[in-house]
Amino acid sequence: MLLLSFAVLALVVRNYSALGYDLGGWAPPLGLRLRADGISAAMMVMTGLILCLVGLSARPEFQSSETGGETRKTLVFWALFLGVASALNLVFLAQDLFNLFVALELLTFAAVPLVSLDGRAKTLSAALRYLLFALAGSVLYLLGVVLIYANYAALDLGTLHGLIRNEAATSIAVALMIAGLMAKTAVFPLHIWLPPAHSGAPAPASAILSALVIKAPFFIILRLWFDMLPMNSTTAAGLLAGAGSASILFCSVLALRQSRLKLMIAYSTVAQVGYLFLVFPLLGADGLAPWGSIAWSGSILQLMSHAFAKAAMFVAAGLIVEALGHDRIDDLAGAGKAAPLSVLAFAIAGLSLMGLPPSGGFVAKVMLLSGAVSVGEWWIAVTILVGGVLAAAYVFRVVGKTTASPGADVPNLMILPRSREIIPLILALCAVAIGFIPLQPLDFLDIGRSVAGVGP
């Protein structure tokens, strides 16, 4: 699958245009169309890389035993793992509103049971809460889809782009769809399902959920906003960015106050997702095409670097938990000795979350910042800076504790094999590698953008 996604990337780059595929040979408006443009290809490669690495890290925990054969837990984990993979790829490729709905539901059904694999009451209720939020989100999205269909009798994004008019019914439909998707992305104030769900899941599952699954609804919001709607309302953009800033500030502070490592990382996910929503008011205001501006590239890079960094953090946290037997932040002393590479990976991933060079988070945040300054949105610039300081505070709190020398009453530490600790390090280094991308709007992400309105 990774090879396939690289092949799509190579084709898209070589032809410098989007790849299209009509399912069953039926072209829209009757048939469904899959289409890979610049961002889709980039997302697919990111997904493929992260899933491969996280899958490797999950092998020891979910291996089928030599004697007893496959247990229920391992079977279910790998089946759901592949379900998440296929649903994510469908989200990145689908061009049809209803097809996107089906992809989202597939993703939900694969992601929710991952939360409650261990079957404890706490994780079961976290999974139930996640499911109810996700269902409410998707039913709102579906309501929006009906309203759009009733108005325009079309579901294909390219076709709709030419048809859509600026009127009340459209605004209501789109507002419903975006509200539903925001509940699934876990933006403040709709985030309360995320921390219990993501912190209760087994570490490899949390890594997938935090790094990839919540990015899919955001990707659909981007698709709706830029591919379907010709008009951009500044009030709505301001509201989205407001929700994003509230997530950054509020959940960073909450992350700082957590006493459990995995809960802290989960709150930091909500905060980092907030950055993605800052992009909406920064685009189009300076007269350029939205995807030509620096904030657009910054937001996509933020998405990708957060995905790698957060996957690294959760896998590293899982190993630290395994080494120490608990994840109370106050008692982490000695983790640096038991799992040095995991702590290193955690720290490197933390650099990216804070936005310090050299890391993907640095480049992404500088791009967003310069975008904010160039259109004169000062409050967004301030939020980005404050968010970085808060992230630094909560990452350093953990790193400081882990590297402290353990006292006399150290519990029995388990030394982990280095081969397992390499994996989060590779993920963290991927996040750093994104930092070597030059500081300018990336042409690559524009591939296929300009023809989006024209249709197939």
Added chain:
Amino acid sequence: MSPALLFGLCAAALIGIGLFGLIVQPDPLRKLLSFNLIGAGVFLLFGVAGKRGAAVGFSSDPVPQALVITGIVVAFSASALAVALLVRLSEAPDRADEDDEI
């Protein structure tokens, strides 16, 4: 009052009741039922969209019918998953020392 308008209003009422229940009811089972009410409203709306879109001369527009079948299947499996979780939750031992373990 045309049938389409009547059904449209019914759908709106169902969605309203469901949304109210989803927000107000604390019990997960009631929330799930509310979700199903919203779902029923949305599916009715699909029917209305199909009837209204029949201006081209067909007796009704077939596309929403195809969509609504998929929608119902999805909503059904969602409810099944939620009920399964609820059953497991009620069977799971409710331990007080939950916070001390990982």
